[in-house]
Amino acid sequence: MGKGFFISKAVGIAAIIVGAGALATIIALSVVYSQEKAKNNDNVLPTDGGTTSKPPVTTTAPSNEPWDKYRLPKSLVPDHYNVTLWPRLKQNLTTGLFIFTGQSTVEFVCAEETDLILIHSNKLNYTKRENNHLASLTSLGGVKAPSIKSSWLQQVTQYLVLQLDGKLMKDHRYHLHTDFTGELADDLGGFYRSEYMEDGVKKVVATTQMQPTDARKAFPCFDEPAMKAIFHITLIHDLGTVALSNGEEKESSNVNIEGHDVQKTVFQPTEKMSTYLLAFIVSDFSFINNTIDGVLIRIFARTPAIAAGQGDYALNKTGPILKFFEKYYNSSYPLPKSDQIALPDFNAGAMENWGLITYRETALLYDETFSSNSNKQRIATIIAHELAHMWFGNLVTLRWWNDLWLNEGFASYVEYLGAHEAEPEWNVKDLIVLSDVHRVFAVDALASSHPLSSKEEDIQKPAQISELFDAISYSKGASVLRMLSDFLTEKVFTMGLRTYLAEFAFGNAGYTDLWSHLQMAVDATGTDIPETVSNIMNTWVLQMGFPVVTVNTSTGIISQKHFLLDPDSEVTTPSIYNYEWIVPIKWMKTETIQHPKWLKNESVTIDEMKVSGSDWVLANINVVGYYRVNYDQGNWERLLGVLSTNHVAIPVINRAQLVDDAFNLARAKIISTVLALRTTKYLNKEREYMPWESAVGNLDFFYLMFDRSEVYGPMQDYLRNQVTPLFTHYKSLTDNWKNVPVGHMDQIHPNLRSTVYCNAIAAGGAKEWEFAWSQFKNASIAIEADKLRYALACTKQPWLLNRYLEYTLDPNMIRKQDATSTIVYIANNVIGQSLAWDFVRARWSYIFTQYGGGSFSFSNLVNGVTERFSTEYELQQLKQFKEDNAEVGFGSGTLAVDQSIERTIANIKWIAENKQNVLDWFKAEEKP
Template identity: 80%
Template sequence: MGKGFFISKALGVVAIILGAGALATIIALSVVYSQEKAKNNNQVSPTDGGTTSKPPATTSSPSNEPWDKYRLPKSLMPSQYNVSLWPRLRPNSETGLYIFTGESSVEFKCAEETDLILIHANKLNFTKLENQMARLTSVNSGVKAPSIKSSLLQNVTQYLVLQLDGKLMKDHIYHLYTEFTGELADDLGGFYRSEYMEDGEKKVVATTQMQPTDARKAFPCFDEPAMKAIFHITLIHDHGTVALSNGEQKESSNFTKDGQNVQKTAFEPTVKMSTYLLAFIVSEFGYINDTIDGVSIRIFARKPAIAGGQGLYALNKTGPILKFFENYYSYKYPLPKSDQIALPDFNAGAMENWGLITYRETALLYDEVYSSNSNKQRIATIIAHELAHMWFGNLVTLRWWNDLWLNEGFASYVEYLGANKAEPNWNVKDLIVLSDVHRVFAVDALVSSHPLSSKEEDIQKPAQISELFDAISYSKGASVLRMLSDFLTEEVFTIGLKTYLTDFAFGNAGYTDLWDHLQMAVDANGTELNDTVHNIMNTWVLQMGFPVVTINTKTGNVSQKHFLLDPESKVTVESPFKYEWIIPIKSMNIGGIQNPIVWLKDKSATFDEMKTSGADWVLANLDVVGYYRVNYDQDNWDRLLNALKTNHLSIPVINRAQLVDDAFNLARAKIIPTVLALKITKYLNKERDYMPWESALTNMDFFYLMFDRSEVYGPMQNYLRKQVIPLFEYYENMTDNWNKVPDGHMDQYNQVNAISLACRTGLEECQHLTKLWFNQWITTNKNQIHPNLRSTVYCNAIATGGFEEWEFAWSKFVNATIAIEADKLRSALACTKQPWLLNRYLEYTLDPNMIRKQDATSTIVYIANNVVGHSLAWDFVRARWEFIFKGYGGGSFSFSNLINGVTKRFSTEFELQQLKQFKTDNSEVGFGSGTLALDQSIERTISNIKWITENKQNVMDWFKTEAKPNEALLF
């Protein structure tokens, strides 16, 4: 899936309202169910236990009963399902609820004798069948199936529990049949509804998001990734709508059900696959299509989007990316079709459902008029990410969610390779360093981080599973696999992948299985490694964090140490390797001379390759292929600084970005002085490449967060303005006074950086420019701002404007028909400096009619990024946490992004105490996928407090000195 306090009286009232609302929903759904089925004697309400005496479903805390454990027993193994679902795209006239009804038959083999059937079911209402919630039959006519003597729903562990009056026989096959009703809610999980307006009419889409544990909300199933089966899907839907699923359409015909004339569409059976990869959708969408080597490729979206050509870019790039991965994996795409669909409401970026990939509109649809080059890159990389999963994740699937990192980390790595095939002129492969390696370093340098692979027994509950969908799994996973591919060579790496995929096709595997196959490739190829693949990679997978490698160029001594942003923090998690890693070190010297790779296996070692003399310098971690930071002796730092000053092009562009990022983070960890890190930025007035500038701006964002409420802010602004003016003027000249677009992909990115920082630091020419462009839009109602520049122009114009600019942007947002343009406006609206507008905007986030649920948490984070909105957003989240948590789903992946986003500026003792109080006050409500993020926020705040205490005065003095005009460039 692609690449999100105190308890007041008001909060108590909200809780009561929520409780009442939940009860009303349950009652209403029960009523609708009885109306739909018209079988009153057979009805089971959501609170019925399903026995003749109708006991309530159990909601007790887990105990030692089999149904109180979160993992399925190994006694039953499904082989195939027959599922028929009928979503209603219009609400019930009496209750206003949208529902779906369904029938499911699952065929399973009994692996161990048992008198108990546990099958996942969540928020489903079951029809009474022979006075029970299900009907059990035997496939073998000679073997009689036991009767179901009692049935109940265990809501905590999300099971339908069926107790039998006899035992199922080992190796025999049985059928379990159920009929059920569920709500087609707008909760973005399971079988849910998405809404949009078209020609003044509200349209409804019935769609799915099953990963990780929501297939059970659509139909009863053995909802674990290792429980693979074949699925026969049938959808009943209104005439004029299109039904889609993983398989190709087999047949579609008129059908009469419950007195209604509808359409019945059946699909070809799927290949053997996991429940979380299922998808079924009913919509009024249009599509465009193509065929590549016999594979049907279709792009579905709202009809106006298709008519406007917004699906063409995705259609044109899917085929080449698909063919690239066939060659990369040496394994033909195993399905006859690849459907991709853009949904108005979708919580993730995209989801790799096999044969029917779902996307946010902004992740699939490209419009020449409205989309920037960064929008285009996002589409290319997300398509590549999801298509990579068709093999790595779908064909071969993780056994359990504790190895999620391998699935998502791999796709996050090779998405750059696929996008590079689609757009070879972008040089996009380099950007993994900024987007993944540097990004995840910030999280993995905390003691509250976690290893890539967890113990299976530690990941049980759905919330624990959802919590794994974080930067560690995606970005660290990508980073260490890129390192592995580099030191093995891509040829050996892909040979190992091929045999791994072939051996485990349509089955399940763990990360050690991949190590086995890579080791076989190493042995067959005669590649020399310092150790086995297992031993090397387990040091990166089974312990959290990463090392800082320190090189003494006088002696050639190289040492390693666990890198922590706060070196005084206590690491309480034991490591099987005592926080030491087996580290491949690639380096170069002055003149571009590359040294042979050396391996650091112990705490320290001496290498001749690391010794220098005279003016020579060493630059380690060439192209940042290693997952570690690098520190040097002071003399080598001085020589590198001089190289930046006199000939910065002598250092590769990726490593110039690395020097900036490493230096600032080493300074935060008290390994080098903060002033040394700041000195590196002095060369930037000569830098024109994107990656070093982006690295610098990312690190200066930390300074903004720490100092934009203090007296350091003014001198810092003066210095940064001085440094960015040459870049601003460079792009002004390159673009003929902003009248054309730079040719290079990276140049287009850096033009945005130049304008953004120039305006942010108060350069009058820049601010005048953005105001002029925005006001021309207001007065002429014709937007001539280039798509690349819109986000930064909108933000700066709204920040320096007032009510008129905000209202104009809001009206454009409300009426936007292009999702990418709406996203730019939604972000920019958070830039206003008017507190009352920001407060009003915060209120909008909890009204789905104003801000879609999928965008609520990111909008709050946008507001928190604004120094004026920071405290407003924090107060808002504290006061409404229970409402946000319950209303937006405890398993939502965006809670970690929300908590991190609203707390990242925290740097005072008062804010730390508020954060701890928030954790205490809401312990019973919970934090879901944000649980770990909350601990990380507390740790980060403690680190920030210490850093400011130790660095504020020195930083202010340095900025004051360096901001003086016309000063010579000295180090």
């Protein structure tokens, strides 16, 4: 699954600290997107479709019966499904609901004798069949099938349960038939509806989002990733609409069913695949297409969007990215088509359904007038992310969700390689350091973090599965795989990757299988590494966190220690590695790259790292390693000297690293906060994007901690002085803002839209807000609507912010997909922060129920509304919030609540220890 999106917090701090003029420069440079990993909603209450009898549902407490366990037994193995679905795109006049009806036949093999059939089903109502049961069973091959003794729906574990009066025979095949009705709800999960206005007419799309556990909301199925099967899909749909699915269209004809003239579209059978990758869509969208080496590529979207050319960029870049991955994997694209569709309502950034990838409109559609460079880059990287999954994830699929990190981490790494192929002049591969490595460090430095790989038995319930879709799985996964590829070399890495994909094609695997194939490549090439791939990588995969590597250039001793943002926090999670890692260290000495070293134990002496005089050492070149670096005071002083006199002697990525490491080492009390602040003094000479983004992102923490205190004024003055030369540079480069620079990271127009909108609304009142709201509601371009939605949270009027918060509960005002991010936007506003926190506390039960505790966006919501917390009073409120809502629950935001408490405690300590020193330093820097 691809990435969601929200405006970088760096934009917010820049807006207030550096003023409107200097802000333009920061925005002009801001081409990197922040990531929100959004997931499905699966918490809407079940409803009766109105056309079938509602079967009994058990609500008894869990027992030790098979149907009370969340994992399927191994007794039945699906082979193929025949599924026919008929979504109604108009409301049922009796119930007021949108519904779909369906019929399904699944052919399965009995692997172990059993008198029980369990098949996943959630929120489906069944038409009773023979003997008043919810399904019928037939046997293939002349053996009579046992009769169904009893049938019911097990709500908690989401099963259709069939008890038989005899046993199914081992190695025999059976058919299970069902007729069912479901609600085509607006809950963004399973088979759901998306609505939009076109020419004053409301239109409805029937679409899907199955990952991770919502295929069972569309039809009864063995809904686990290892239960791969072939799917024969047929869609019944209104005349004039277009039906899409994973497979190619086989045939389509007009038919009359139950007195309705409709269209029947039959699709070619899929490859053997997992249920979570299924997709079927009915719409009246238009498309553009191209064919590359026999593969049909189509981009679908609302007709006006296609007519305006908004799909052209995606179409032009999909082919080159697809060909890149064919070469990278040494494997032809395994399907005859690659459809991509932009949906008005979609909770994630995108979803890698095999052959039919779904996207938010903002993740696929590009308009050169309204879209910023950040938007364009996001489209390229998300397309690359999803296409990478066509092999890694779809062709070879994880066995169980505890290995999700490998699937999403891999795609999150190679998306930069694919985007680089599409846009080689952007140098986008470097930006993984800001977007993923530095981003996830903030989470993984908490004692409440978690390892990449979980135990299979610990990941059972749908909510537990959804909770894995977090920054650790995506961004840490990407970071450690990038590190692995670097120390093995890309040649060896891809060699092992290719044999892995070849062996497990159309099947399932785990991360240890990849380690085995990479080890085979290491052995075949004679690559020199200090331990096996498995031994090295398990230290990064099986324990949470990461080390800070300290280099003492006086003694040559390098050492490692578990890096914790709050050194006083208690780590209760045990580790078989005692929080030590096998660390690859790339380094340089005074502008010369040295031979890489390895740190396998707590410390080691490396004589080459001793320096004298003006020589200096810089470790973790280009931040290919997943760790922070600290130095002895002497080396820090020499590095600061290089920054002030000849900063280009240090690679640009490492200039961003020095700032980021220093600020976080200071928060962890490893170095002084004043030393961290000194890393920003050279910025008046810096013209590159990455160091500036790193600095602004880290100073965002100061903004959050001090924007309500006397520190804020002197800090603002200091940063204005630092950014003025950069502003002047761009004024000159653009000939007084007349010309647009050619460099991807130098762009200005139209990247200023968000800034202009935000500042105008902040400076205005109700009239300006209402104007922007009307522009938002009438926006036909999704990216423009997103910019306006963000800007509406910039107002300084509390009553407008409160009203805006109320709008998030009404999907007619704010789409459900945007509700939680809108609340976070409001919380990012210093005036709106307390309003948003009060709102979330008061409405938590409703928000949780309506917008899905299984949604990944819930962790972003919890973190977003509490990020500024830094007082004892706020800490007690947060603890009370956790206690008050224990019964309601927090779903995928459960871990985020604990992380917010831990972060607030650390913030309180940090302010008490640093406020005066920070104030004194900024004041001292004001003096001429």
